[in-house]
Amino acid sequence: MTTAVAGVVVLAGCGTGTGGGEPGTAAGIPAGDPVAGGTLRWRASSDEGCIDPAQVQLRPFVAFGRQMVDSLTYQNNDGEIEPWLASEWTVNEDATAFTFTIRDGVTFGDGTPVTADIVKRNYDAISQMGVASPLGSPVLAGYTGSSVEGNTVTMSFGKPSASFLQGSSIPALGIVSQATLDRTLAERCAGQVDGTGPFEVQEYVRNSTITLARREGYAWPPASFDNQGNAYLDSISVQFVPDGSVAVGMILSDQIDFVTDIVVTDADRIVNSPGVTVWEAIQPGTNTGLATNPKSGPMADLRVRQAVNKAINREELVAATLSSIDTIAPGILSPKNPGFADLSEMLTMDVAGAGALLDQAGWIPGPDGVRIKDGQPLSIEIMYYVPPLAPYQPMLELIQQQLAEVGIEAELSPQTVAQAFDNERTFNFDLSLNGRTRCDPIVLADWFGGYDPELDTLMAAVEAEPDTARRNEIAAQAQRFAMENVYLVPTNVWRYPQAYRSEVQGVVFDCANVPAMSEVWMSE
Structure with missing residues (x-):
């Protein structure tokens, strides 16, 4: 007790x-x-x-x-x-x-x-x-x-x-x-x-x-x-x-x-x-990034999610579109959050690797540069809510360009806060720019609860563990699992x-x- x-x-x-x-x-x-x-x-x-x-x-x-x-x-x-x-x-x-x-x-x-x-x-x-x-x-x-x-x-x-x-x-x-x-x-x-x-x-x-x-x-x-x-x-x-x-x-x-x-x-x-x-x-919680929809649409394929992650040049995003105080994300959780795990090795740009993954998933290069599969283009939407996230539009436009280099057509979809949160809750999106704040590793469950039974099991273990050190170890396992499955494409450390x-x-x-x-x- x-x-x-x-x-x-x-x-x-x-x-x-x-x-x-x-x-x-x-x-x-x-x-x-x-x-x-x-x-x-x-x-x-x-x-x-x-x-x-x-x-x-x-x-x-x-x-x-x-x-x-x-x-x-x-x-x-x-x-x-x-x-x-x-x-x-x-x-x-x-x-x-x-x-x-x-x-x-x-x-x-x-x-x-x-x-x-x-x-x-x-x-x-x-x-x-x-x-x-x-x-x-x-x-x-x-x-x-x-x-x-x-x-x-x-x-x-x-x-x-x-x-x-x-x-x-x-x-x-x-x-x-x-x-x-x-x-x-x-x-x-x-x-x-x-x-x-x-x-x-x-x-x-x-x-x-x-x-x-x-x-x-x-x-x-x-x-x-x-x-x-x-x-x-x-x-x-x-x-x-x-x-x-x-x-x-x-x-x-x-x-x-x-x-x-x-x-x-x-x-x-x-x-x-x-x-x-x-x-x-630095904000505790998650880093800023693109949440992925693993339930439906093109992003339901893990290989497509992995390709998106590999297509992103985070150094370019931060240098070209953010401020001098911003830094690239080293993982899913904020470096200042309890239980943070450094996953930098999983966040390296690899355009060739992204292309190979899309090839494996059956998305072949189309005549206009956009990949196709069964006659359908590899087209996705990036949702973000306005006005709070409107200043990130230059970063999102650069992400569009980076995804286009591997054959993914991305359209920006600005929405109201209420619309965006409802779409996230019902998995009615492809990618969603966002972040969650809570000074506890359980923030992973606050955002990704219901994404995956194995992730839910890991987060349940975090909730069941009273020892802080052991709790953080389990949280690190959960972060690695979430990153392996690319439930988030981290972009930058969230500063406020x-x-x-x-x-x-x-x-x-x-x-x-x-x-x-x-x-x-x-x-x-």
Whole structure:
């Protein structure tokens, strides 16, 4: 049995930063006392159309949600799990039962207390939301319910779920009030969310602005935070600025203070700019890459998937279309993710080898350069969602050219976020540009669950293994198996650069590089 009492359970190193201070510390904080007051001007590229932390999936909105809700645990930037709304916890021998002691004195914005019973109701509700909670419900796979005894709540699972402790830290599993649970999902999306976080929704105008106001009486952040009371900021004002180059110009000219989603094509404009700090941290989870569809279409043939992987010149992709801070992917998982396995030897370009594989699969060169089989061209679509991944279009266009060199015709298929995720879920695609973030090797199952029974078995073994070292060994086997079967064609290490003006002090990022704004104060 594992117990944590006002301490940490060490998992493994997660995302770290190369800009803006040391990981897990208040980035860029100077000598002197923090100053209360002021409004942080925060830019996001687009509106997801929902602000409920349990329902969102785009990274800026995950970050907004983090300011509104607290979770049972907190995973810091070093990957350590700290107590938060839970003061301690125990895990049974086979990781099927997790008992949390709920911290005393915590209240929601409406004044009602946080109890073990309301925590149970939150988890029951999220487990029933299904696809409506795209980040929360996968964490609760196998959840069979919770039991309450005094100020403790025990979450039970029908199968080993070693990753659940880490999952209990994510914003999607943040705790909300009973009044919030009683509202419709649409009402919650519109901003009627009452959490325990340091900020509350004051106004949400879709496709225009979000205003978060400081909540008075906040006194229960993770113990590692310097600020143990109310947030310093009076408010946070979110502006939607679709054009990344315009947003960079705005932060350089002091029109906004914080940019969460700097696109790859704009990163070089802002790195090392005076008056601006850039957090260049690598994202945990998977690397950016092209997910393949092994269920139908041309990509159902392993030889075609292998040919696509061999046709890709990753060095050219990064050098020609990405930024100076980007690097080629050395495997499926991020180098900063627990359980990362270096699979660089499986990611070498081999145009001749790609052609030979396609020959073996029966795809012969056609008169126009596109291979054919049974009179049909080897034509595939590369799906990507817009606007978030629109900046990757130059990279995708270069991939088109590289695939054309081996006789594969690739068409780009931009889709909405909702369309793309639904098509991935139903295997209605050929290739899909994407990535998944979670500071745990189980992210493989979050993305590739259902791809292959053998891979599912390996990931089940990861979930059943309580020992971190052994768990990572099994995760490495799973990564190699997934790469041998080319369920992902990794392209580049997923970095998520964020920038803030030098007046913004005390920024702290968690393992997924989500900022905690309760620590932030404005020096001017």
